[in-house]
Amino acid sequence: MEAEAIGLASDVDFSVTALFWRATFVVKLVMLMLIGASFWSWAIIVQKFINFRKARASAAEFDRAFWSGEPLDELFDKVGSDPQGASQRIFAAGMSEWQRSHKDDGQLIAGATARIDRSMDVAIAKVEENLNNGLxxxxTVGSTAPFIGLFGTVWGIKNAFEEIAIAQNTNLAVVAPxxxxxxxxxxxxxxxxxPAVIFYNKLSTDADRIMSGYEAFADEFTTILSRQLDS
Known part of the structure; x- marks a missing residue:
């Protein structure tokens, strides 16, 4: 009898595709949700790696231009009013406020440093939101996917026991599928x-490092403008 049950079980297709098509509607829905979440997670991961690499390259290129000794007004003219890189947008926000803080006679309006800081802080906040988008x-996938999968398993086992009760047979051919x-x-x-948990930790750390670079640049830029104000 045991040999017969093993023989029947060996005739059952246990491939993932076959198991999916034999599953109940609820379990199929859970599987599709998890597959979709996995593909979407990988899409975010790949896109973030590409974006972060571009952000680092753009920041390094702008740093070289910023510290090259070129006058800030000329650099601002090159960057333009609609800069593409994050460092350029932070720089443009500070320079725009710097220029607006000058009166017609060339004197500075009081509180210029505070306004420049706020302008760059707003630009940094927008950059940070863009960097963290998708994380x-x-x-969410990393924290909920195991529980969603467990729900599908519990539901599937419930249906398996119901089938056992209906068949009134507990041999391997009935239980295993x-x-x-x-x-x-x-x-x-x-x-x-x-993968979602691993790359969330990795990408969050990378985003924090990139943001630290932007904040350091903003502080250095503010220091340079403060020296000009004092002089």
Whole structure:
């Protein structure tokens, strides 16, 4: 009898595709959600790596131009009113406020330093929002995907036991397919969650380092303008 049950179980297709098509509607829905979340997470991860690399390259290029000794007014004219890089936007925000703080007779309006700081802080906040865009989704997938997969597994096992009760048979051929279908949901939950958690931590750290560079540049730029004010 045991040999017969093993033989019947060996005839069942246990490929992931076959297990998906045999699963109940709820388990299929859970699997599709997890697959979609995994693909979307990887899309965000790849896009963030590309964006961060461009941000570092743009910041390094602008730093070389900024510290080359070129007059700030000339550099501002080159950057233009609609700069592309984050460092350029922060610089342009500070320079725009610097120019607006001058009266017609060339004298500075009181409180210029504070207004320049606020202008650059607003620009930095917009850059930070853009850098962190998508990371919340990775954090959400990393924290919820295992539980969503576990829900699919629990639901699948429930249906497997119901089938056992209806068939009134607990041999391997009856039990194995239902349990296997249920466990696929947990596996997909882990497949979605593990990369999301790893790369969320990695990308969050990279974003913080990039932001630290922008903030350091803003502080140095403010210091240069303060020297000009004092002189």
């Amino acid at each position: 919340t989704f990775l954090a 239902g349990i296997a279908e249920a466990l696929v949901a947990t596996a997909l939950g882990l497949v979605a969650a593990i």
